[in-house]
Amino acid sequence: MSILETDGLTKHFGGVTAVDDVDLSVEEGEITSLIGPNGAGKTTLFNMLAGALEPSTGVITFRGEDVTGLAPEAIARKGIAKSFQITNVFGGISVLENVRVAVQARHRGGWNVHQHADSKAEYTEEAEDILSFVGLSEERDRPANVLSHGDKRSLEIGLALAIDPDLLLLDEPAAGMSQIEIESMLDLIEELAGEYTIMLVEHNMDIVMNISDHVVVLHNGAVIASGPPSSVQADESVQEAYLGGMA
Numbered sequence: 001m002s003i004l005e006t007d008g009l010t011k012h013f014g015g016v017t018a019v020d021d022v023d024l025s026v027e028e029g030e031i032t033s034l035i036g037p038n039g040a041g042k043t044t045l046f047n048m049l050a051g052a053l054e055p056s057t058g059v060i061t062f063r064g065e066d067v068t069g070l071a072p073e074a075i076a077r078k079g080i081a082k083s084f085q086i087t088n089v090f091g092g093i094s095v096l097e098n099v100r101v102a103v104q105a106r107h108r109g110g111w112n113v114h115q116h117a118d119s120k121a122e123y124t125e126e127a128e129d130i131l132s133f134v135g136l137s138e139e140r141d142r143p144a145n146v147l148s149h150g151d152k153r154s155l156e157i158g159l160a161l162a163i164d165p166d167l168l169l170l171d172e173p174a175a176g177m178s179q180i181e182i183e184s185m186l187d188l189i190e191e192l193a194g195e196y197t198i199m200l201v202e203h204n205m206d207i208v209m210n211i212s213d214h215v216v217v218l219h220n221g222a223v224i225a226s227g228p229p230s231s232v233q234a235d236e237s238v239q240e241a242y243l244g245g246m247a
């Protein structure tokens, strides 16, 4: 069953068509990877799905409901989470506190400052569970800004999980990582896949081909191929797009 669909999704920036008439269908429980050369439109597409950018035209349907043009907070409440950028991590406060604040914002709607001690304990427990899931239990009391790059990316994913999503959008989670960090990120994504539907933007083809159920290839904003990893890898137009992208 598909959890997310786009119909004719398009984004223009002035004269540039960054995303061009994209029809997507994401199956619940699967890992769908979105690949394509630099500038293909992957991040722009993610930003529209997450409500950070309004589409020029087209429709986004999530769990059968039209969510096109909703604000990021509303999209998050529907169950779509995009891994936050590092700037969303509060550097000076602890790893645990970062996640606890995000959990609390979900429960409290982000505006109610009144808080009972027992609910605070609940939020802390939920935050601890999330930290354990993303492998950061041992870092819980350290200030977020002293974490390694790889651990910061895991914390960003933890913050996304704090909204209790159904669909998790990960934009290049392994970018800038060492080989060891890449391997633990791969393990984490595979673990996440047991609980969440995942859309992944990733340039590392070993990762994409290893863990994806479905691969969608964007080129100049348009979908040029879509299917299981092996068929996409063998697709001539995909190979040409990548060669053209490197020229």
Ligand SMILES: Nc1ncnc2c1ncn2[C@@H]1O[C@H](COP(=O)(O)OP(=O)(O)OP(=O)(O)O)[C@@H](O)[C@H]1O
Pocket: 013, 016, 017, 018, 036, 037, 038, 039, 040, 041, 042, 043, 044, 045
């Ligand atoms: N805010 C913006 N204003 C104007 N043009 C933009 C904006 N954001 C993206 N673009 C343009 O839209 C196109 C798609 O960019 P996008 O960042 O979505 O590509 P991408 O596939 O994520 O690339 P990369 O692999 O390098 O991250 C590019 O031509 C880019 O220059």
Ligand SMILES: [Mg+2]
Pocket: 042, 043, 044
């Ligand atoms: Mg991008």
